[in-house]
Each structure stands twice: as structure tokens, then as C-alpha cells.
Amino acid sequence: MDMITFEKHDTGVAVVTLNRPDVLNSMNPQLLDEVRTAIRQTRDDADIGALVITGAGRGFCAGADLTAGFTPPASATIGDGVAHSMEIGFNPMIRELAELPKPVVCAVNGMTAGGGVGLALAGDVVFAARSASFVQVFGPKLALVPDCGVTYFMPRLIGQARTRALAMSGDKLSAEQAADWGLIWACVDDDKLMAEAMAYAEKLAAGPTEAFGDIKQVLDVTFDNDLNAQLDLEKETQRKRGNHPNFTEGVSAFMEKRAPNFSR
Template sequence: MTEATIYAVTDGIATLTLNRPDRLNAFNDQLVVESLAAVAAARADAAVKALILTGAGRGFCAGADLQGLAPSADGVNAAMRDLYNPLIMAIDGFPKPTVAAINGVAAGAGVGLALACDIAVAVRSASFVLTFGPQLGLVPDLGVTWFLPRAIGRARARALALLGDKLPAETAAAWGLVWTCVDDDACMASARSIATRLGEGSAEAFANIRRLLDAAETRGLGDQLDDERETQVQLIGKPAFAKGVANFLAKRTT
């Protein structure tokens, strides 16, 4: 059986490549099982400082592979509960920085996969499309309904989900769906550059930044200020802060 993913670690950067290019890297159970194993391996490997997620060929991820399937409600429920949703949770909760290198179309659940990463880089030829409602009579899943309005706002999220129109990568960057849009031949170089920069920082600090930004969506300013203060107190005694202060003072004296 051909591997549905490729996992490699180079210079402290782990890369998980979805490897079903003939199907635009659409999800099947094998791909998700292998992806879960790769994310777990990267999490456990102390040498890994950041994780890049990308696709082989001309697509990032075309969502669920519907070819030859006759899904039942029970089968969909079990697959989402036991495989697909845990993958999104594993990426979103990954304790080290994550970068999506979106090398082509991201459709359906592929959009959720991209948005689960901390930072997304998209090639200019890429596009984003949500076909759930307009074509399939379903709702967006794999976290799309959670991530999308937080990234681009309620009005735009509703229009994309209800109309199913393609969103070009450059518009996605202008709207804040992705961090930046690059030439097609610069995707992995850009993603690796960002991942390397992130890997040089404090994974603990970055994890707390993500947590605080997520928490701010649903609570008041006073609670957020308290959490910032408590987190700062915890981090200020860590080696990363001492190193950062020393580097800052050294630069000022040179």
C-alpha cells in the first residue's frame, strides 16, 4: 500500500506531507491515521522545534474523498469522532509552532486543516472553497465553523460557507485567512523560513500566546488582564526570558 503521508525531520523542522496527489490529497482513513501518527511523533521528538503541513502535487487538501463511498450516518459519526476531529485537535493543540504551506487548492475539510495551524502561507495559484452546503447539503466541519469567523469575520465566513465561491489566495491573504501569499515556487522555502524563526523562540511562550488569543474571544478584559499577568509571572523565571534580556542588552551595547 502506498503511504498516504510522508514525514521527515530536517534541521529541527518536521514536515508532514499529505501524499495522495492523484486525489488532490483528499482525506481517507489511511491518510488521517498516518497523519495522527506523524503529529504524535513530532510532539514526542525533542529535536523537533516546529511542524510544517503541506500537500504533494498541485493540491493542499481537497477535503474528504467521496469517490466510491456510500457513507452512512453511523460511519461518518465514528470517523469524525475517532479520527478526523482528533487530528484537528492534535494540530491545534500541538505544543510547538505549526505552519501550513498551502501549495494548491484547499477545499472543504482541507480548509479546516489549514486553519488549525498557527501560520499559513499560500501560493498565488491556491484557492479556498467550501462545498459542504451548496453542493453536498452538509455543514462545514473539521473546525471550519470555529476557525473561519475568527479569521475573517462573521459576514465573510457566512458568505463563503453559503455560496461556495472560490476564494483566491491573494484575497485570502488580504482578508487575513492566511498570513502571506507567495509565488508558487517559493512556498516551501517561505514556510521553512517561518518555521525556523518560530523554532528559535520559546515553544512555551508561543503556546501561551495561542491560548490567550483564543481565550480573549469569549471573556472580558479584566479576566484577560489577570490571565496575562499570571502567565507573565510563570514565564519570567524561565531560561528563555533571561536569554532574551541578555541578547537585548548585548545589542544595545554594541
């Protein structure tokens, strides 16, 4: 892989590092393809229990690389070309990341803009360095709407009012404010970012991976379900989880006052 690095640690954590630091890790077709490959490798490798995503250099991700897009269909309009790039590149990556049945921890190491914000928020737990910031440039700079899932993730995390103001103004949101608002899990000192993110990911990797995947699924639909539907989903998911050996192990560990030894 040329646009990312992919490392598998013996702790059960895989680490993807976006590796185009000279352009703030902006996303071109090759980078998108390589991230998707890493997601599939993480999904299919039973030895991996959690994924960490971060960026090389001074930024996490500056969004789409406007100088290197996908080749649009013949006779396509400019808008058709933009939509085509989303359909075959950006949207599949966000879907595959959000649907990965394993925990995803994002370590935002610097400025993240545009679609890079969507990439970060597609993770389950987001740590950000104190010097990091989140900025929506789509509207005020490009006369576009936010994409890469930003219009899905952000209102659910911080509400419509804050999302609208950020999307229309293009103002930077500091990592500290993002944590205060609940957009991310934690803002940490720059020199502690990867240590904090890795420690959290290692804790998750040692846990019941399948259960974490089911937690993601039931939480993903909670705003679309009414109470009765969500209660029914919880019931059926607990039926599935209760029949898994990890539940038996968890109960035994609790009764024996020891740490559980879960399988993946």
C-alpha cells in the same frame, strides 16, 4: 507511512507532506492516523521546534475522501456514520494539531476544499501559493455544514458575513483575496512557497518553543474571555514565563545587544 511523508530537518523543522496527489490529498482513515502520529512525534521530540504541513502534487487537500470512510457502528444511520467519522478521525486530528504546543506553518500549494480548509486554518501561520484557492463545498454540493473546525476558525479570522457567504455559495476564494481578508498570513509566488514557509518555520524553530506554545494558548481563548479574565490569564502566563530560563536569557541578550540563545 504510506499516505504522508514525515521529514525532520536539522534546522529543527519537521515537514509533513500529504501524499495522495492522485486524489488531491483527500483524507481517508489511514491518512488521518498518519497525520496524528506525525503530530505526536513532533510534540514529543525536543529537537523539533516547528512543524510545516503541505501537500504533494497540484492540491493541498480536497477534504474528506468520500469513497473511503470509517466503518460505522452496526445499524447506524448515514448521519450516524458521518458523525462517527468525525468523532474518531477528523475532530481528534484538528484538536491535536491546534493544541500542539509548537508553531505550525501550513504551506497551501494548490486548491484546498471542504475539511482541507479546516486543516489549513488549524495551523498558526498559513502561506498560500498564488495559484491556490479555498472553497467550501459542504453546503451547496453536499447539503452539509462546514466541519473540521471551519465554523470555528473562519468567522474569527474574516467575520461572519464573509464566512456565511462563502459557506452558502461554495465560491472559490483566491489566495490573494484570502491574504487581503486576513484568512491567511501571506500569498506568495508558487515557486517561492516552500522556501518562504520553511524560512519562517526555521525562524520559529530557533526561538523559545515553550513561549510560542503559551502564545497559542492565550490567543485561543481571547474571544471567550472578558477583558478582566484575559488580563488575569496574561498575568499568570507571564508568571510562568518569567520563571523560565529563556526569559533570563532573553533579558541578558537584550542588555548585551546580541541574539538570544533560547533552549527548547
